[in-house]
Amino acid sequence: MATGYLYPIDGERLITVHCPSISTWRNTPLPYIDVGSVFAEYDGPIYRASVKVGRDRFILYGYVDEDGPSNSSIIAAKSTLLFRGEVVIFQRGKFISTLSRRSAKLQVLNKAVIK
Numbered sequence: 001m002a003t004g005y006l007y008p009i010d011g012e013r014l015i016t017v018h019c020p021s022i023s024t025w026r027n028t029p030l031p032y033i034d035v036g037s038v039f040a041e042y043d044g045p046i047y048r049a050s051v052k053v054g055r056d057r058f059i060l061y062g063y064v065d066e067d068g069p070s071n072s073s074i075i076a077a078k079s080t081l082l083f084r085g086e087v088v089i090f091q092r093g094k095f096i097s098t099l100s101r102r103s104a105k106l107q108v109l110n111k112a113v114i115k
Contacts, residue, residue: 002033011086012076035061051112056104058112062087077110
């Protein structure tokens, strides 16, 4: 089980989410995390990215909805960034695929999402 943090459209606080994960998937070093329940109301493509901020590594999943409202939690992270969609971020570990809780500070998570 992977623990992530959702940047919701309609709030300024992060929401903790727990998703099933598969540590190795299709011969890639990144684990596959099933975020279907997090984005259950969205019917389009879900994107995945790997981001590094300093020594911390993250996996981000998210979607873009050009017709949707601006994400207020990402605006709270950086007021000049208007993003229409949602993002969930998972912190990677050195010896395990994802951490059960984050060790990075909120500012580091915000930098990873803004990248």
